[in-house]
Amino acid sequence: MPKVSSVVVPYAAYLRVYEPLTAFPEPERTHWATYARRRDRPSYQDELRRSLADLLPTPPVAVPVHESADAFVTEVDGILCICPWRTRLRGWQALAALDEELPPTVLDAVLPPLVREQAAQDYERWLARNPEARPWIRTATWQVPLNWFVLVGDEERRFEKGTGEVPPLLRYRTPMVQARRRVARALRTLKDAVEEGPLIDGLVDVGRWLEEFHPRSLVELDYGGLVHAVPAGALEDDHSAADVAAGIDALRRGDGPAAGRVYGRLVQRWRAVRDLRSAN
DSSP states (O other), rough: OOOSSSSOSSSEEEEEEEEEESOOOTHHHHHHHHTTTOOOOOOOOHHHHHHTTTSSSOOSSSSSSSSOOOEEEEEEEEEEEEOOOOHHHHHHHHHHHHHSSHHHHHHHSOOHHHHHHHHHHHHHHHHHHHHTTOOEEEEESSSSOOOTTTTTGGGGEEEEEEBBTTEEEEEEEEHHHHHHEEEEEHHHHHHSOOSSSHHHHHHHHHHHHHHHHHHTEEEEEEEGGGTTTTTHHHHHHHHHHHHHHHHHHHHHTTTTHHHHHHHHHHHHHHHHHHHGOOOO
């Protein structure tokens, strides 16, 4: 499928799970094996552009009519691993969360109530037929949720400045077993040190999501289009995973002030990015 445009969409970051090809049942396994040999596989930017283009018709298309047959592909120790896009499923789930993201007048202008109601009914019917469906990708706009950084370590960080038309890259990749271990350790520390709150709730949620996948999967935290929203120097100096690990370690040692300083540093860093959401 051709690209909708060459415009960079800067606001989304991603948490992805790549499962071994053998984890997929037939005939899907054969489809992905064939797909992996393609040299023209689309990027996350292509997916975003397609979604934005669907909002242009009247009435707009809230979610794709058909599920995506695209995926991200990588190889881990000689094993082919697949991360299906599942754009339609993720579109339905994102639509359910829009009430908390946009004012009612803006939401109604972008997606009229009748369009949203029809999409919600379609999702309900589809979910009744596919009760165990789950996405391989989670998306965050104008931020990387702090609980995502718990899954990865600073030693797994990969940063590339980018040159010419090649954009910068900042991502982390870690084995599934390591991500699950980090979640469990962090939850023990947080539950002993702080009251229930968004950080613990978010970590519990992402931990449950990880349990849905093959134990030999790969977990990837990708800054995606956010690399275009963060100044180059700030991006290169961004070691948020190391900061989160340091904050949790401080709590484990009972050093509340040190944990507070780390948390303040993280809040300041990501507030500067989120503020761009309302900038002209």
